[in-house]
Structure formats: C-alpha cells, structure tokens
Amino acid sequence: MSQDTATGTGTGSFGYPAPNAVVGEGSFAALWEHSRLQCGRLLLRWARDPATMIQALIYPALTLVMFRIVLGDSITAATGQPSIFGTVPMIVLVGAMFGSVVSAVGLRAERESGLLSRFYTLPIHRSAGLVGRLMAEAVRVLVTSIVIFAAGVVMGFRFTQGIPATLLMLVVPIVFGMGFAMMVTVLATLSTKIPLVEMVSIVCTLLMFFNSGFVPVMAYPTWLQPIVANQPMSCAIDTMRALAVGGPLAEPMIKTLAWSLGMFVLFLVPAIRGYRRAAQQG
Template sequence: MATLSSADSAALPGAVEGFPDRDRVVRERSVASLAMGSWIQTQRLLRRWTRDPMTLTQALFFPALLLVMLNTVLGRQISSFAGYDALYGTVPMTALVGVMSGSIAGAVTMGRERDDGLLARMWVLPIHRASGLVSRILAEGVRIVATTAVIVAVGYVLGFRFTQGIPAAIGFVAVPLLFGLAFATMVTAIALFTAKATLVEAISLGSSLLMFFSTGFVPLDAYPEWIQPFVENQPLTCAIDAMKGLSLGGPVQAPLIKTVLWSAGAIVVFAIPAAIGYRRASRK
C-alpha cells in the first residue's frame, strides 16, 4: 500500500502537517500526562457542578440562606449571651456546613457516574490513571474555597469582620480547606463502596446533628454539662473555634491542633479505601 510523504500530506487541503515525533508523544504514565489529564478532568467536574442545581444549592445557596436565617432569628440572643457578635460563630459554622453539603452532593454525583459507566469509560482512555482522583481533589479544593468565600462575603454584609490581620484571614480559609478535604475523602470512600446513594445522603443527617451540637450554633456554656465534653471536642466545634480565634481573636492553637488531628485521622483511614474503591468502580 502506498503511503504519502510529509510533503504530499502537507499539500492536501485540510490535512494536518503529520504525526508528532515519537519522542514528543506524552506517555500515559508520565508526570506531564498526569498534569494534563488532571487539569482537563478538574475543569469537567467544575463545569458539571456549576450546572447541577443540587450541588449549587447544597454548597452555596443553602449555607448562605442558613447564615441569614440564624443571624435574623437568633443573632441578638446569642450575641447577648456570648458577649460577642454571633456571626463569629455562625459564619465559620455555615462555611463548614456548606463544605460538607457540597462534598455529599459531589459523592452522590460520583456514584451516578459509576452506575452510568462514565468512570469505566474514563478509565480506558489513554490518560494517567491517577488523574481521576487527583482531579477530584483539585476540584474539591476549588469548591471549598469558593464556598468559604461566598459565606464570608454574606457575613461581611451582615457585619462580620477579620480583626486579626491578613495572615489570620488566610488561615481562616485554610481551616475549612483542610477539614473539607478530609470530609470529602471519607464521603468518597463510602460512596465508592456502597451501591446505595441513600447511605451517602444519610451522612447529611449526621452533619446536621454536629451543627446543632457545636459552638457555632450556641456557646459551649449553653449546653447541659453532661454533653459539653462531646460538644467541645467533636470535629466541627474544633474547626469552628479555630476559625473564630483567627477572625475575632482568642485561643487558636488548641482547636487548630484538634482540627489537624481529626482531619489527618480521616485522611489516613479513608484515603486508601477511596483509591481502591475508585479503581474498582472504574474497572467495572
């Protein structure tokens, strides 16, 4: 069979210049392939989430509405009881609630992609196999920062302010980022190891219970003494207290260390099951 030379193929109308040299081809397991595939799939996930009403509602609209409602209904009472503006508790709490709700919505969406065979189709493409999980971590990070920014913006309209300087404000955003990535790792592992979306959605009930039994809802002294140890040391309260200290002032080190320990523990426990579950779900 006759073949065209490079000059002949270039002369054809609409023809490409030719195939790239072999040494210029990006290998499937290379770092360049990982970066390229992760970037492309991160954009795909962000576009899908922005077009999904459930994800937008749970990650942005519901937490922002919750913040406005809590400040309108309970703001004055909590402020008078606590001795400081209630927004310094409710803004961190609603930011973390939005982070958790968005992760749950993302996990439900991933379960649907698994059931529809999309993960399996992505698995057989000539891209780095790790790009699927890396892209989800990157997309989760972008979503968490966006959710926190929206809640802080709403809080600023209501009267919330950073009083500890720019470094503390950056740390304020870093706390939900760490907390959210750990929570997303847990929810992802659960979503990949169960075929029922209801189990993942049931986690939202536990998240709501953590919200109502946290220092972001009311100060610690407002709870009965027998439940105060749980309220003080549960992961949501630790993150809220750290963010409160970074915005208003007060203890930061102790609640921040607890938040890091809670988050690191969740990542250590659920990271490997999440990776194994993603691989297994993609190969079906």
C-alpha cells in the same frame, strides 16, 4: 494527502501535528495534566448543575441568614458573645460538607452511567480521576467560603487579625473539606444500595447543632461539653474564630489538622480501591 497522517506531516485536511511533549502515562507530568483536565470538567459540570449550585452556595447563604435573623440576637444576649463570629465559620463548614454530598451523588451517577469505566479505558493516569475530583472539591470549598464570608461581612462579621490570618482562615475549610470529601468518596464508591445522602445528612445535621459555633460549649449539658468541644467542626470553628477576632489558636488548629489529616489518611486507601473498583465494574 501526500504523506501518512500518522507522521503529522500530511498536507490533507485530516493531518495532525506531530506530538512534541509525549509523557509516560504513569508519570507525574501526566498525573498533573490529566488531573487538571478532570478538575476543569467537574467544575464546569457543577457550574451548569442547579442542584449543585443550590447546595454549595444558595443553601449555606440562606442558612446563615436564617440563623442570624432567628437566633443571632438571642444567642448574643444569652451568652454575651457575638454570635456572628461562630455562625459564619459554622456555615462555611456546612457548605463544604453538603457540597461534598452533592459531589458524591454525581460520582455515583457517573459510575452507574459507565462514564468512569470509559475514562478507565483511556490512556490516562490511573489516579487522575480521584486527584482531579479532590482538586475540584478544593476549588468549590474555596468559592463557597468566600461567598459565605462576604455575606457574613454584610451581617457584621469582621476580620481583625490582618491579611495573613484572613488568608489562613480560607485554608481551614479547605483542609477540613478534603478530609470530609475523602470519607464521602468512600461511601459513594460502595454499593449503590447504601442511602448515601440520608446517612451523610444525618451526620452533618448532628455536627451542625452540636458545635461551638451554634452556641458556646458552656451552654451544653456538662456531660456533653467535652464531646462538643473536641468534635471536628468545633475545632475548625474555634480556629477560624481565633483567626478572625483573636484568642487561643494553637490548640484548635492542631486539633483541626489532626481531625482533617486523620480522616484523609484513614480513608485514602479505601477511596483509591473504591474508585478503581467503581471504574472497573461500572
């Protein structure tokens, strides 16, 4: 080699080109680039993991089919309202939540294997790991939502409010999923002795059976109706239903944003601290 390879001008087989886009480790450009790489890494890993694919796509789709076959006609006959316009949004949110659980389990595995610690020692932006994970969550929720909406269309679900409303309907589960994912991330970075899957599954199950998508709010006991009507899943379901077939939109949308942004802000600092702690101690 005629010159030092560190200068990038060497002619040997191990010569490297001189860097021409050097950015600071803590710069916004580094945050974007490193987060994008982390996002791609996670998406590729999830795509190759059967458990993630089952929880994110197959389980929600089968749940939708089950609800439609077993309960769909009964709920429609009892309430006088087509059940499909509540069931499809409900299952979209269920897919977002259960997919986050699998993602959190993967995060815990990366902590235990020491992968987070190895990333932490590299010259990358310190926030890239968490930001990249949230970016991957957003993509996962979007793909899951599209698959479930497509299955719902086959079963009778329709978009009647135009293209802008349809596109906005895809945004609702992403916003909801970001808030939920932030909460699950906090739990995943706590002690490994915490039964993460069991705890979150109980919460998801309760939310799934006590919301306005399962049956109309009026079908629940009177004392329970205010709780069901204002829990986060019901607000998001009512928003998506209004975007699909019309109806009051402003109130459920405001409540959905309040719940989602509230969870995101509430768990943001604990998630950052927990992620840093997991990377340092892993």
